[in-house]
Amino acid sequence: MRRRIIQFLLALAVVMIPIGAIATVSHMTKQEQPVTTQAPSSQEYESKSFTEMLVNFWKQTGIYAILNPQEGVKNARGDEITPFQQSVGRVIMIAITFVLFYLAIAKGFEPLLLIPIGFGGLLANIPLANIIGDGGFIGELFKAGIENELFPILIFMGVGAMTDFGPLLANPKTALLGAAAQFGIFGTLVGAVALSQLGIFDFSLQDAAAISIIGGADGPTTVFIASKLAPDLLGAMAVAAYSYMALVPVIQPPIMKALTTPEERRIRMTTKRKVSQLEKMLFPLTVLLLTILILPESSPLIGALTFGNFVRESKVVERLSKTLQNELINIVTIFLGLSVGSKLAAEYFLVPETLGILLLGLVAFSIGTAAGVIMGKIMNKFSKEPINPLIGAAGVSAVPMAARVANRVGMEEDPTNVLLMHAMGPNVAGVIGSAVAAGVYLSIF
Amino acid sequence: MRRRIIQFLLALAVVMIPIGAIATVSHMTKQEQPVTTQAPSSQEYESKSFTEMLVNFWKQTGIYAILNPQEGVKNARGDEITPFQQSVGRVIMIAITFVLFYLAIAKGFEPLLLIPIGFGGLLANIPLANIIGDGGFIGELFKAGIENELFPILIFMGVGAMTDFGPLLANPKTALLGAAAQFGIFGTLVGAVALSQLGIFDFSLQDAAAISIIGGADGPTTVFIASKLAPDLLGAMAVAAYSYMALVPVIQPPIMKALTTPEERRIRMTTKRKVSQLEKMLFPLTVLLLTILILPESSPLIGALTFGNFVRESKVVERLSKTLQNELINIVTIFLGLSVGSKLAAEYFLVPETLGILLLGLVAFSIGTAAGVIMGKIMNKFSKEPINPLIGAAGVSAVPMAARVANRVGMEEDPTNVLLMHAMGPNVAGVIGSAVAAGVYLSIF
Amino acid sequence: MRRRIIQFLLALAVVMIPIGAIATVSHMTKQEQPVTTQAPSSQEYESKSFTEMLVNFWKQTGIYAILNPQEGVKNARGDEITPFQQSVGRVIMIAITFVLFYLAIAKGFEPLLLIPIGFGGLLANIPLANIIGDGGFIGELFKAGIENELFPILIFMGVGAMTDFGPLLANPKTALLGAAAQFGIFGTLVGAVALSQLGIFDFSLQDAAAISIIGGADGPTTVFIASKLAPDLLGAMAVAAYSYMALVPVIQPPIMKALTTPEERRIRMTTKRKVSQLEKMLFPLTVLLLTILILPESSPLIGALTFGNFVRESKVVERLSKTLQNELINIVTIFLGLSVGSKLAAEYFLVPETLGILLLGLVAFSIGTAAGVIMGKIMNKFSKEPINPLIGAAGVSAVPMAARVANRVGMEEDPTNVLLMHAMGPNVAGVIGSAVAAGVYLSIF
Amino acid sequence: MIIEAIKYMFLGMGIVFLFLYLMVVVLEWQHKLLLKYFPEHFEEEKPKSDRRERLKKVAAITAALHHMRNS
Amino acid sequence: MIIEAIKYMFLGMGIVFLFLYLMVVVLEWQHKLLLKYFPEHFEEEKPKSDRRERLKKVAAITAALHHMRNS
Amino acid sequence: MIIEAIKYMFLGMGIVFLFLYLMVVVLEWQHKLLLKYFPEHFEEEKPKSDRRERLKKVAAITAALHHMRNS
Numbered sequence A, B, C: 001m002r003r004r005i006i007q008f009l010l011a012l013a014v015v016m017i018p019i020g021a022i023a024t025v026s027h028m029t030k031q032e033q034p035v036t037t038q039a040p041s042s043q044e045y046e047s048k049s050f051t052e053m054l055v056n057f058w059k060q061t062g063i064y065a066i067l068n069p070q071e072g073v074k075n076a077r078g079d080e081i082t083p084f085q086q087s088v089g090r091v092i093m094i095a096i097t098f099v100l101f102y103l104a105i106a107k108g109f110e111p112l113l114l115i116p117i118g119f120g121g122l123l124a125n126i127p128l129a130n131i132i133g134d135g136g137f138i139g140e141l142f143k144a145g146i147e148n149e150l151f152p153i154l155i156f157m158g159v160g161a162m163t164d165f166g167p168l169l170a171n172p173k174t175a176l177l178g179a180a181a182q183f184g185i186f187g188t189l190v191g192a193v194a195l196s197q198l199g200i201f202d203f204s205l206q207d208a209a210a211i212s213i214i215g216g217a218d219g220p221t222t223v224f225i226a227s228k229l230a231p232d233l234l235g236a237m238a239v240a241a242y243s244y245m246a247l248v249p250v251i252q253p254p255i256m257k258a259l260t261t262p263e264e265r266r267i268r269m270t271t272k273r274k275v276s277q278l279e280k281m282l283f284p285l286t287v288l289l290l291t292i293l294i295l296p297e298s299s300p301l302i303g304a305l306t307f308g309n310f311v312r313e314s315k316v317v318e319r320l321s322k323t324l325q326n327e328l329i330n331i332v333t334i335f336l337g338l339s340v341g342s343k344l345a346a347e348y349f350l351v352p353e354t355l356g357i358l359l360l361g362l363v364a365f366s367i368g369t370a371a372g373v374i375m376g377k378i379m380n381k382f383s384k385e386p387i388n389p390l391i392g393a394a395g396v397s398a399v400p401m402a403a404r405v406a407n408r409v410g411m412e413e414d415p416t417n418v419l420l421m422h423a424m425g426p427n428v429a430g431v432i433g434s435a436v437a438a439g440v441y442l443s444i445f
Numbered sequence D, E, F: 001m002i003i004e005a006i007k008y009m010f011l012g013m014g015i016v017f018l019f020l021y022l023m024v025v026v027l028e029w030q031h032k033l034l035l036k037y038f039p040e041h042f043e044e045e046k047p048k049s050d051r052r053e054r055l056k057k058v059a060a061i062t063a064a065l066h067h068m069r070n071s
């Protein structure tokens, strides 16, 4: 073992000593040699000495790039990148992607999205590489599916094919809980604008609207709206949306408990009516017709969702349904995650707006949860059949996590009270609700 | 329950009353306020009153758009759309897509294609939405795979990977039945031109040729030719092709019975020769070589078909074969269906040509069936081995439906006479036959 | 049977006699009728006689095109194609694709790649067809994934998801064998430049570098580098790389035996240390961090490889891992193979450079194998734990073939000495090694 | 601008409620209609999980056999 | 134009027949050739559906056991 | 140009060795660190191939039964 080390230290010395020497010199003289572009193409390579080669190589290492940030440099997409973002910024962002990996793997937070997004972020922060630019593979994926809204739409098809709207059909009025929870979106819009007026943040009305959609607790809707209304904020918005969706078991219970009495949390809901296959099959068509009549701007999102669901419930195209639920959504999840992750590059993420987005996203989630619970209390008061206000919290979407949380909080009071299927109604209604909210924004802006 | 209704009627009133009021006023004054584009982007949103907002929202509902069609409006692809097509037309088309769903689900008519096509048609008829235009998701799918012929080609690869040409190899001469059935294509060409000369339709020679390819009873070939020769007719042609393929059990039997005697329908065919795996493997290469020598214009279609079949029969790339037969063809079927469906927009489908296409398609199918049966009778007369003319009807392709129909009609006369495998020969030859016919058209136009 | 033949000879005569007659005349007069483009579009088709139609048809057959090559013709991509390449060249190339099929099917040589590549080559050599050009389906696939490097990157993701780096982690120092084997790349660079200096070949430094990467024994890396540094040589390089990877069991053993004594080949390696799941999970991140610090230019390749491996080893996104290993890599393999095969068109492949590429590729493989074995001998001498030099040959990559060959050669001397897992270490290190070498080239050129 | 945002809040929540409320109304009306005209669709279906059932049986039998064998 | 269409009809049907007829001829000739030079490929193959066979056996045995158990 | 190529050869092999050597060093160091701070990850894991195991048992039993039945 030691012999090997000696042997290779010897070999290494041949390589490392000149590199080190040159590096020191180069570092001392770098003020005099302005580097205008990050990856200078060597035209007349014939005349270089080996030392020059080593210098060139050294200047193309990531260590050099991080230690020697330059003014006025542009990234692979042509956007400016400050010296801070080139050096410490990249290190911070790489650390953040590692935190995302930790959350995804050790804590089980939405790993299907956070792992591709995190890895995309890792790749996006590599100095000198052109991965997120034109011709780079993540840049190409971004063009192929985010710029033209294709990836979130395909995800929505898969979500439609995976979702059973039966619980909603068994108790349609719980859909109103899914409506109330969208107050997380519109309430946050007002809050964001107010904070901007107060000079705390600096968001335009359009940016504020985009950010508030995080309160819809729906990943693809957030990516869809962000790429339309505020493409620069896409990275932070997606990270906020998926992170808070993953954090639902942490964020929601305190709010739910604060707004309900133990008696309310113990309310048992009556068994729901039978749902026929025919009803399930008609449901996506009904929802789409309503969308056509009332809010055509929502039709890309709701169209994709109902298409996937119709493929599922028609029962005659099982192979298409299976493909939507598996291969297609998996492939698109990988591509979408990597593409969205490219917005975790330091130059896009380490900007003042990010903090505002993370904060407002959390506020939006909390408001949505509270609005759902309060609506549940109101409905319980006015409805003949008892309604447990806890299922209102599931109205934010975040399917099926929010419904499970509602169930768990209910069981803490009464372990025999199973709310899961009752909570699935507002939960899936919340998906439709936030797609409608997205349509409202699209029709305004 | 009633309390809830009262509560929400109250809430609703807040929203609905002003909408209704504005709507009435707006409807009365709409002649004075010409709307030039369908989705006006609101630049200076800061100064709008809540009433104005409601008006704007109301003007962006689908109800308003359908009730208030405008002159001189263009759709998302820049094509003109008449007031009729904007209003009643859309309702008619949506009704037609529901008919397609009914046929697909309740009657089992080619659901794999009719459900995506129908849903694409539904989405294409949403007013104000930009789903089929540039940046809309179906518009993007259309660009990605129909404009450049990629989707029908990939479907053909999957068809090749799914097709066992063994029955054809066991009795090669039945391929001539698959040739005769292509008279459905070329006979219809003459008919269409004749009817245009008589002033009944108004098709150019090129359009007539494109339409006549429906007689090939082959979906991807029809889409391929339509997108090359007559892109405007793509929607009607695809719907006609897939509908009639689904209607094979209805259209063919009367023609088959009219042209044959019960004795002929009872003819038993002798057992076929053994087919080795080596033959099956060489078959796609042989067919492709013939295509190269005789009709290179057919090589995209036949190349894709034989590629898929070679992947299948080489037996050494099982995983590629499985992918062609499952995931890839499923994904492409969804994308192709939605894209083709976008041509069911009222502005493309509700044109005089559609009726002609539907009629001529039916004629083409019938002629093809008849030609196949007659050729079967001729071959039976001249061949030493008996040939049941019913299997000639399978020559139109529509694999494997047409072969099953031939088998069933035969069994009606003699329940012990199984023609299925004998009919598969002309059936798969019909696929090659219509690809050759397509190549002829491509070499002419 | 005979009756049928008579009948069809009759029918055929009607078609064939005029064709033959016209063909003869046309052949005699073709000097006087210069054909400028290969597929003349017939604008005024109304006035043609049936004879003219037959002539036109005859002139669009592949037979005619092969028998009557023209000067100054361009192919579908706008590149010139000589008369030789149009005629004999195409026949030769078609024969070569058949040889590839034979090798793939009968000999089991990398069928997953050679079958799509061969078929792509077959389709690329069809006269008059536009399959590889703009709008042709292979041309479209080429644009979609080779020009922008996407396909080799996606393959690398799949490779990462399929590779277990456990054997390398169990004995990390064997990675140095994977480094030594890259001498196949850089040694060949010198050789290629030397032969160019001597006037035997005519490769630029950049071309020589591209060709030498074949010595990395890694398909996607070769395609990646070829499409960046020497797109014209892509076809020959890919064929060389995949062929020699398939030929590893033929090429390597003689070299391995020549460089080792029987005693060396009998060396038993000690059992390796335990590898924890945590280590496996950290491995891709560690390798990527090193890449970021030392060689960012390698990050597309190593980033994709480590992404796939991280998805695999994180164990929390099993469905994404499965998709990367199956559907996605299968689809991309088909598309990549067909696209790469399009460079087997006579006009690209039948050029003097091809011979040089095939020769240099073989040399590169051999040098790499030898360097790996010699490094194994050196390491065995200096290391405390015994190292069987045979596993050095596995350092060229060609996973897992090269490791199996090392194992087999070892067993020839001592059937109880199982080297397989020990050889997998250098084998997978070789993949990283050639990605690093590729990064070096990308940073230089 | 804050006034603007509040207006949009009312507009947005109004539309969301309008949409989902109409959906509830239509679904309940549709349910009644289906119940009236297609009552057969709401009858108890025979459980169709035959295959899974059988697989479970295989597992059960195997487990039993295994138990017998090991004891 | 109708004359034109008829001409194309003859041309088209001619080519389709020519193509498929040549295909028939080549296939029969190829069959004879293969039969002569590779007769071993035409011999009775051992059914390779071992796995399915075995699965069926598992099912059969299970069914039998189940039957025994329930009776 | 040949001198140039030789220089690149040294540069290239140098970088490749540097990279993989550093990788070896980091991996060994990482291994020691993990062994020290997370020793539980290196303990003998319970074989998790339960399902495969069980399937094999099913097969074994079935085979045995089949054997009994046929003899």
Ligand code: NA
Residues within 6 Å of the ligand: A215, A216, A217, A218, A395, A396, A397, A398, A430, A431, A432, A433, A434, A435
């Ligand atoms: Na929501």
Ligand code: NA
Residues within 6 Å of the ligand: B215, B216, B217, B218, B395, B396, B397, B398, B430, B431, B432, B433, B434, B435
């Ligand atoms: Na056909």
Ligand code: NA
Residues within 6 Å of the ligand: C215, C216, C217, C218, C395, C396, C397, C398, C430, C431, C432, C433, C434, C435
């Ligand atoms: Na390698």
